[in-house]
Amino acid sequence: MLPSTRLKLASSLFGAFWALGMFWWSGTYTVVNAILLAACGAAAGYGWYWLMRGYIARGRVPEH
Numbered sequence: 001m002l003p004s005t006r007l008k009l010a011s012s013l014f015g016a017f018w019a020l021g022m023f024w025w026s027g028t029y030t031v032v033n034a035i036l037l038a039a040c041g042a043a044a045g046y047g048w049y050w051l052m053r054g055y056i057a058r059g060r061v062p063e064h
Contacts, residue, residue: 003056004053007049007052007053007056008049010048010052011045011046011048011049011052012045014044014045014048015041015042015043015044015045015046015048016041016045018040018041018044018045019037019038019040019041019042019044020041022037022040022041023037
């Protein structure tokens with residue numbers, strides 16, 4: 001598996017878990033809240049991807 005594929009998968013999971021956690025923590029279980037938090041989760045995953053992509057590009061990933 002390519003490193004970029006793993007990064008995209010990890011970023012997607014980060015955004016999904018972040019959105020689910022915020023939805024659970026908010027206590028307001030409405031459709032509008034779910035849609036807003038899903039959009040925020042997508043933005044968080046996208047931001048995480050770009051931050052980690054830049055971090056990896058600078059070669060700061062330890063070797064196995």
